[in-house]
Amino acid sequence: MKQRMQPKNPEERREKQNKYQSGSKQNGQQRQRIINKEMKTNRGEAIRAGRRNFDTADKAVDRWNVFEKHHEKQAGVLPLQHKDRLRVTFLGGLEGIGEKNMMVLEFDNEAIIVDSGFDLSVDLPGVNYAIPATQYVESIKHKVKAYAITHGHMDHIAALPYVFEHYPAPIFCASHFTKGMIEKQFENINQERGTELEPEIIVLNMDDHERHVISPHFTIEFVRITHSIPDCSTLVIETPVGRVINTGDFRLDPEPLDHHPSDITRLKQLGDEGKTLLLMPDSTNARYPGRTPTxxxxxxxxxxxxxxxxxxxxxxxxxxxxxxxxxxxxxxxxxxxxxxxxxxxxxxxxxxxxxxxxxxxxxxxxxxxxxxxxxxxxxxxxxxxxxxxxxxxxxxxxxxxxxxxxxxxxxxxxxxxxxxxxxxxxxxxxxxxxxxxxxxxxxxxxxxxxxGCGPLHVSGHANQEELTEMVEMTKPKYVLPIHGGMLDRKYNGMAAKNAGLTDDDVILAKNGSMIEFDANGKMYDAGDAPAGAVLVDQTGAVVPGLVAKDRLLMSEEGMVVVMLTVDKKSGRLLTSPDIITRGFIYIRDNTELMDGLRAELKRAAAQRFSRVDLDRFKQELKDHISHYLYEHTRRSPVLIPVVNVIGGNGRGTARPKPEADTGR
Known part of the structure; x- marks a missing residue:
C-alpha cells in the first residue's frame, strides 16, 4: 500500500494542517450556502405544503370517518319510492374482514336492521374503533321494527348500544349465549357512557325452526350454522318479493366439538322450496380452495x-x-x-x-x-x-x-x-x-x-367448496357476497358461479349500495346511502372528524404555539415572543432556529399588526410562521397563534378561532 508522505518539519506540518482546516471551513460554508439556497422557498410553496399535509390527513381520516360529508348529502338520498319493492341497504361489512357489519332491509313502511358491529382496525390517534354511521337509519327511523343478530362476535353486535339508543326496537337472536353477549355489551357501554339502556332481547329456538312475524311484510327464522363462536346462525327473512338469506359468519364443520353441526337438512329444505331470491354469504375465506378443516x-x-x-x-x-x-x-x-x-x-x-x-x-x-x-x-x-x-x-x-x-x-x-x-x-x-x-x-x-407439533388453529370461515355447497343447498336467484373486501367477494362470486350461477346473478355491492328487488325477481340499483363510520374513543365518546385530523397532523408534523403580547396603540411587542413546541423539534438543540423565529415574529408584528382586524393579523402571522418553518425544516406543524393585546380601553386577548387547530 502506498503511504502518504508527511512533512518532517513540525512548522511545515502545522502550516499544512491550518491550510487544510481553512479550506475545509470554507468548503463547509460554501456547502451551507448551497443548502440554504436550496432551502429557499416562497410563501405559496410553504402554504401548499401545509395544505398537502392537511389533505393527506383528511383522506386518512375520511377513509374511516365520512360522517360529516355524508351528513351534508343526506338530502340527496332517495327514499323508497316503490312500495312493492324490497330495498337492501349496506351500511358496513363490504370493505374488509371484521368491518362493522350492518345492513337494513326495507319494504313499504317497515324495516329490519341486521347486525350492528364495530371495526377494530382503525389506525388513528386516540380512536379505539369505528361504528356504522346511521344517517340513513335516521331518515327511516319510523320504519324500524326489529334488529336481527346472526351471532355474538363484536363486529356484529358491538355497535348495538349506540344504534339502539336512537332507534329502539326488539332485538332477535338465535341463542341464550348470543343474548348474553349482547347483554354484556350493553352493560359495558352503559358503564362507560353512564347510560341506562335496557333492550328487549328475544331468543328464537333455531333447532325447532321457530319463526317470528316481525311485521306484516317480514318474518324471520334462524338456522344453526357452525363458526368459531357458540350458537351461530344463518338468518332467513321472508319478504313479499322472496326469501333473503344472510349466512352470517360460517363454515360447514361436520365434527364440531360441541356436537352441534350446521343444520344442512333445513338449508336444503329452504332451497328445495324454490323461494330464495337472495343469498348473502360470508366472503372471509373465499380466496382459499377446498374446505376448512374441522x-x-x-x-x-x-x-x-x-x-x-x-x-x-x-x-x-x-x-x-x-x-x-x-x-x-x-x-x-x-x-x-x-x-x-x-x-x-x-x-x-x-x-x-x-x-x-x-x-x-x-x-x-x-x-x-x-x-x-x-x-x-x-x-x-x-x-x-x-x-x-x-x-x-x-x-x-x-x-x-x-x-x-x-x-x-x-x-x-x-x-x-x-x-x-x-x-x-x-x-x-x-x-x-x-x-x-x-x-x-x-x-x-x-x-x-x-x-414439531400438529395443527393448532383452524379458521371459522368457509373455503371455496363450502361456499359453492351453500349456494347449491339454498338455490338462490342472486348471490351478493358480504363480509370481505372486493377481492374476497369476487372470489366468493366465483364459488357461486361454480354452482351454476352466471355473472348477471352475482351482485358486487359496496358500503352504501342500495339494491332493490321487485316481485318478479328483477334487481335495481337504487343509488347510494350514507355509509361512513363514527369514530369512538376508549371512553365510548364520539371523536369528531376534525379532532381526529388534528391528532393525526400533530402526530406526523408536531405542534407550535406562539404567544405575543402586543401594545394596542403602537403594535410593538411588549415582551419577547413565547414559543412552545410539541412533537416538532427539541428547542434546546435548535436555539438558532428559535432565535430566528422570534426575530421573524417581532418583524411580522411590527409590519402587520392591525388594531382593527386581529383575525386577519393572526392569519397573516400564521402564514409568515408557516413559511419560515417550512423553509428551514421542510415541515408544516400545526400552528396556534395566541395574541394578547394590552393598552387603550383595557386588556384583551385575541385567541385562535376553533378552526385554527385544523391546520387549514
Missing part, C-alpha cells in the same frame, strides 16, 4: 403438547372461541392440570358460556390467576388472550414482563392457537420475538412444522 383435528395436538411439557403451559386464543377453550380444558384435565383464565374478554365470555351451558368445566379444575404462583408448574394451564400481540392483552403483557401475576421463564411452554389477522402481521411477529427472547418453548400454527 375443529376436531386440533384435539390431538393439544393432548400431545400437554403430555410432553414439564413446566407451566400458556395457551393464547381468541376470547370468544369457546369450543377451543373446551378442548384446552379437556386436555388439561386429562394431563392432571388445573386451568386459569386471564384477560377481560376471556373472563366475560367464559362466564356467559358456563351460564348458558356452552362451556363445561369439571368441579375443582379452575384456579384464580392470583393463585397460579401457588400451583406446581407442571399442574397448571393458563388460557389467555393476546395471541395477536394486541396491546395490553394478557400474553402481550407477559411477553414484556408487565403482567401482574406472571413472569415467564424458560421452562414455560406458550401455545399461540391462532393465525395472524390480515393487517396485524407486525404485532404477531413482534410478540413471537418477545417470547423467543424470554427463552420459552413456543408453538405456533404458522411455524408448526418447524416447532
Amino acid at each position: 375443529e376436531h383435528t386440533l384435539q390431538q395436538s393439544f393432548h400431545d403438547i400437554f403430555e410432553q411439557s414439564r413446566g407451566r403451559i400458556f395457551v393464547a386464543i381468541f376470547s370468544t372461541n369457546m369450543n377451543r377453550v373446551q378442548m384446552i380444558i379437556n386436555s388439561a384435565v386429562a394431563a392432571g392440570r388445573k386451568v386459569a383464565f386471564d384477560g377481560r374478554g376471556m373472563m366475560q365470555v367464559s362466564e356467559i358460556a358456563v351460564r348458558t351451558g356452552n362451556l363445561k368445566i369439571p368441579k375443582g379444575s379452575v384456579v384464580a390467576m392470583r393463585e397460579v404462583a401457588n400451583v406446581k408448574d407442571d399442574q397448571v394451564v393458563v388460557v389467555c388472550t393476546g395471541g395477536q400481540g394486541e396491546p395490553n392483552a394478557a400474553l402481550q403483557r407477559m411477553s414484556i414482563g408487565e403482567h401482574k401475576h406472571i413472569k415467564l421463564k424458560p421452562e414455560d411452554t406458550v401455545i399461540v392457537s391462532s393465525s395472524p389477522i390480515p393487517g396485524n402481521e407486525v404485532r404477531y411477529q413482534q410478540i413471537g420475538n418477545d417470547l423467543a427472547e424470554l427463552g420459552v418453548t413456543l408453538f405456533r400454527q404458522v411455524t408448526r412444522d418447524l416447532d
Whole structure:
C-alpha cells in the first residue's frame, strides 16, 4: 500500500494542517450556502405544503370517518319510492374482514336492521374503533321494527348500544349465549357512557325452526350454522318479493366439538322450496380452495403438547372461541392440570358460556390467576388472550414482563392457537420475538412444522367448496357476497358461479349500495346511502372528524404555539415572543432556529399588526410562521397563534378561532 508522505518539519506540518482546516471551513460554508439556497422557498410553496399535509390527513381520516360529508348529502338520498319493492341497504361489512357489519332491509313502511358491529382496525390517534354511521337509519327511523343478530362476535353486535339508543326496537337472536353477549355489551357501554339502556332481547329456538312475524311484510327464522363462536346462525327473512338469506359468519364443520353441526337438512329444505331470491354469504375465506378443516383435528395436538411439557403451559386464543377453550380444558384435565383464565374478554365470555351451558368445566379444575404462583408448574394451564400481540392483552403483557401475576421463564411452554389477522402481521411477529427472547418453548400454527407439533388453529370461515355447497343447498336467484373486501367477494362470486350461477346473478355491492328487488325477481340499483363510520374513543365518546385530523397532523408534523403580547396603540411587542413546541423539534438543540423565529415574529408584528382586524393579523402571522418553518425544516406543524393585546380601553386577548387547530 502506498503511504502518504508527511512533512518532517513540525512548522511545515502545522502550516499544512491550518491550510487544510481553512479550506475545509470554507468548503463547509460554501456547502451551507448551497443548502440554504436550496432551502429557499416562497410563501405559496410553504402554504401548499401545509395544505398537502392537511389533505393527506383528511383522506386518512375520511377513509374511516365520512360522517360529516355524508351528513351534508343526506338530502340527496332517495327514499323508497316503490312500495312493492324490497330495498337492501349496506351500511358496513363490504370493505374488509371484521368491518362493522350492518345492513337494513326495507319494504313499504317497515324495516329490519341486521347486525350492528364495530371495526377494530382503525389506525388513528386516540380512536379505539369505528361504528356504522346511521344517517340513513335516521331518515327511516319510523320504519324500524326489529334488529336481527346472526351471532355474538363484536363486529356484529358491538355497535348495538349506540344504534339502539336512537332507534329502539326488539332485538332477535338465535341463542341464550348470543343474548348474553349482547347483554354484556350493553352493560359495558352503559358503564362507560353512564347510560341506562335496557333492550328487549328475544331468543328464537333455531333447532325447532321457530319463526317470528316481525311485521306484516317480514318474518324471520334462524338456522344453526357452525363458526368459531357458540350458537351461530344463518338468518332467513321472508319478504313479499322472496326469501333473503344472510349466512352470517360460517363454515360447514361436520365434527364440531360441541356436537352441534350446521343444520344442512333445513338449508336444503329452504332451497328445495324454490323461494330464495337472495343469498348473502360470508366472503372471509373465499380466496382459499377446498374446505376448512374441522375443529376436531386440533384435539390431538393439544393432548400431545400437554403430555410432553414439564413446566407451566400458556395457551393464547381468541376470547370468544369457546369450543377451543373446551378442548384446552379437556386436555388439561386429562394431563392432571388445573386451568386459569386471564384477560377481560376471556373472563366475560367464559362466564356467559358456563351460564348458558356452552362451556363445561369439571368441579375443582379452575384456579384464580392470583393463585397460579401457588400451583406446581407442571399442574397448571393458563388460557389467555393476546395471541395477536394486541396491546395490553394478557400474553402481550407477559411477553414484556408487565403482567401482574406472571413472569415467564424458560421452562414455560406458550401455545399461540391462532393465525395472524390480515393487517396485524407486525404485532404477531413482534410478540413471537418477545417470547423467543424470554427463552420459552413456543408453538405456533404458522411455524408448526418447524416447532414439531400438529395443527393448532383452524379458521371459522368457509373455503371455496363450502361456499359453492351453500349456494347449491339454498338455490338462490342472486348471490351478493358480504363480509370481505372486493377481492374476497369476487372470489366468493366465483364459488357461486361454480354452482351454476352466471355473472348477471352475482351482485358486487359496496358500503352504501342500495339494491332493490321487485316481485318478479328483477334487481335495481337504487343509488347510494350514507355509509361512513363514527369514530369512538376508549371512553365510548364520539371523536369528531376534525379532532381526529388534528391528532393525526400533530402526530406526523408536531405542534407550535406562539404567544405575543402586543401594545394596542403602537403594535410593538411588549415582551419577547413565547414559543412552545410539541412533537416538532427539541428547542434546546435548535436555539438558532428559535432565535430566528422570534426575530421573524417581532418583524411580522411590527409590519402587520392591525388594531382593527386581529383575525386577519393572526392569519397573516400564521402564514409568515408557516413559511419560515417550512423553509428551514421542510415541515408544516400545526400552528396556534395566541395574541394578547394590552393598552387603550383595557386588556384583551385575541385567541385562535376553533378552526385554527385544523391546520387549514
